[in-house]
Amino acid sequence: MRPKTLQQRIIIFILIPVFFILAGMGWISYLYTRNAVIKQWSETAIAKLQRSAHMIDMRLGKPKDLLLMLKDSYNQDQSLMIQTFIIEQLRKTEGVVEVNHKLIENFNMKPNPPGMHGMVKSNSMHVDRMENFQLSLPRYNAALSGETISLSTDYIDENGKKTGQIEVVISFQDLIEQISKTTWWKSENAFLIDNEGNILIGTQLSRDAYDPEKPVKFGRTDPLEKETMAALKQNPYGTLFGPGHPPDEISGYYHLNEAPWSLVLISPGRQVLKSILNFRLYYFVVGFLSILGVILFIRVSISGTTAAIKKVSEAANDLANGFFTEPLPVLSGDEVGMLTGNFNKMTKQLKERMELKEAINLAMEVQQSLLPPAHFSYGNIEISGCSVYCDETGGDYFDIIEFPEDEGKICVVVGDVVGHGIGAALLMATTRALLRSRVTQKGSLSQIMNDVNKLLCMDVRDTGRFVTLFLLMVDVKKGEVQWVRAGHEPAMMYNPEQDKIIELKGKGIVLGLDRRWDYTQTVYGPVPKGTVILISTDGAWEVENDSGKRLGKKRVEEVLQQSVSLSPAKIVESIVSETRQFRGEVRQNDDITLLVLKFRENPL
Known part of the structure; x- marks a missing residue:
């Protein structure tokens, strides 16, 4: 009962x-x-x-x-x-x-003396x-x-x-x-x-x-x-x-x-x-x-209290059905009166939240529009990426940037802004704009990252916010890749000649922390045909299941190595599917961004 x-x-x-x-x-x-x-x-x-x-x-x-x-x-x-x-x-x-x-x-034995x-x-x-x-x-x-x-x-x-x-x-x-x-x-x-x-x-x-x-x-x-x-x-x-x-x-x-x-x-x-x-x-x-x-x-x-609570309950039912009624009269100064007053305040704030929800939905549409196409081809390179946000908006992003005046080169970038929500999304949009405007100008990858870092430090200052970034450029003519790592997790590169995963490491702190930091770029080449590069944010392997256990970076590497024969789109889909299957019904607690580059079998 x-x-x-x-x-x-x-x-x-x-x-x-x-x-x-x-x-x-x-x-x-x-x-x-x-x-x-x-x-x-x-x-x-x-x-x-x-x-x-x-x-x-x-x-x-x-x-x-x-x-x-x-x-x-x-x-x-x-x-x-x-x-x-x-x-x-x-x-x-x-x-x-x-x-x-x-x-x-x-x-x-001998006789005792007398007396013994x-x-x-x-x-x-x-x-x-x-x-x-x-x-x-x-x-x-x-x-x-x-x-x-x-x-x-x-x-x-x-x-x-x-x-x-x-x-x-x-x-x-x-x-x-x-x-x-x-x-x-x-x-x-x-x-x-x-x-x-x-x-x-x-x-x-x-x-x-x-x-x-x-x-x-x-x-x-x-x-x-x-x-x-x-x-x-x-x-x-x-x-x-x-x-x-x-x-x-x-x-x-x-x-x-x-x-x-x-x-x-x-x-x-x-x-x-x-x-x-x-x-x-x-x-x-x-x-x-x-x-x-x-x-x-x-x-x-309690009999008198229940009658007053019943009125609040009826008004809450009307609110649940979408009817915003007039504020209820507060007739006492006890807890029931406080409940009635708070209910009136809640009704007012709910209307404001609904309006804010509409604004957030609009921001989500704008942020999605800033992302590049999910699938992209450039010469012998296939590129696929996606961002899965844990809120309506997030701080992760990926981008694909072409060089109109320098054919044979293409840049890809994956970034992760600390935090979630509107604030992180705004900082992401700022970082994207700064990077895009700087990449189109002359300079090496390390110079590009230094300039973006200086401008970003002026924006964030003492807010405690920062951005991790992995910027990678493919030089099709030279058959090599160059990258700069700004506090971001190393990219994973599958080398078909060695049949193993190699991490693309490099020194560099997060953007927005120290404007005087001098970033360095790393070069790798020649790139073997069939090479697959995965750039990801840490949300992919920090997914937790209902036991509190994390998926782990090693498991992501295993999924990548098992999927290297597939297209970049299928590789991205395999990793996303693995994260969803691992966490089950547990809510996603961090944004996930994946970007996969695959070098076709044809020589570069």
Whole structure:
């Protein structure tokens, strides 16, 4: 159903789109804020896990450091005293409940001095390295009435043979005591797991139910836990989101440095995003009620305005049918009154525009009459050209000038005045007149261009307007071409002997810019039979299609090379057809002028 009244249009085309825009903005704001909250939660969770992991790493790091010091002591003088001291330090380390040595039987060793029980029996024992640091799962120690873990490593001699093992027994409760007292550990769903997925401790896992022989597996059934386990193998820390919008659950994980363990934190997504979800609900409810209120207010207040607009509409209908009525009375000073006054002004200006349109049509006829015939022959040369304007009048032009007193020579010129419309057309006519009057006098092409430039500079001065020009003269007797280029695109010449396109270049700035500029002419010859020369304005290859892509100069060259066997008229038609086909329904945005010279097969 199409809207019939102004009220319906305002509701359909203004209020409803505004509603959807506000809803969209609200949704985008929600997504942005949600992502910011999730990112903040992720950073906070990683920071919590990192601090807690550091607590455990600090507890495990000291025994490991002492074990490494013990390894280095075996190959030093007075190693027995150093070993005794290090092991005593191990026993005194916080959380360490026991230190045990195990040596390989039949190992060559000497008796210990008195008082060195449980120590390595000979300072002649050589240890090359310690390896295979191993950390056991928590086990219940009946003697200590609590859980412990074992940190063990092997003694390896210089031959790579295992000579013994040292084991450090650490209280598991003492190891996790600090993290178990944190607020987030008590309130969140958190786990300490090993690399195999065994849960060492969890906030929702009873320690009485923990069995080291049959530990509970993390990620057995829950998809997010499985993804977390997989991510732990790839990255030392990070966050993951479960399915749904918002996600059902969010997990954060952090891998310890001193143990093959990881801390994992899992929180419900709605709990993390609770404030954002409430904001979303309030935003849409309030927005919907506000739109309804605005619709009712507009319906009541606009009824008087529509009557006044209806009168303007009726007068506009009469104007569309060609009837210029008397000015409408302006009865108010509001927008409707301004609309009525502007309508009266528009009616007056429309009459003036119609008169101006007639004048422009006349100017177009005059400009078309200034162009030479579309097809022209001079001896062995065929010439065809055309100008396709994007407005009624334009600044492009081409001309063919004969030399009455110097047979065997003919000039062709293509020019492009900056801009479009009446102003450009007037400057084009001026340039044409100056060039025609000067060409008929004696002088080289460069002298002709210098004189035209000086006169044109006097006309345009500081207006910012200028003209690009390509002036080419064919000397039939000498079989050569001469040209001067004044800021114009180089002409394209097809050379049949080389079977390729050659650009006719040359130095020279635009006309009307610098009256002191000295133009130079370029000569090419002899011209082979079958040569085709195309002089064009840039509008031919700057045509754009509906995608904003330009036709390009290379494509124009391809069309020219494919059409060299045709007549100049057909070549011009082929290029114009290519530009129209390329732009499709897109409006032409620049004037196009093409001039083609073809040297017949007969020798010059």
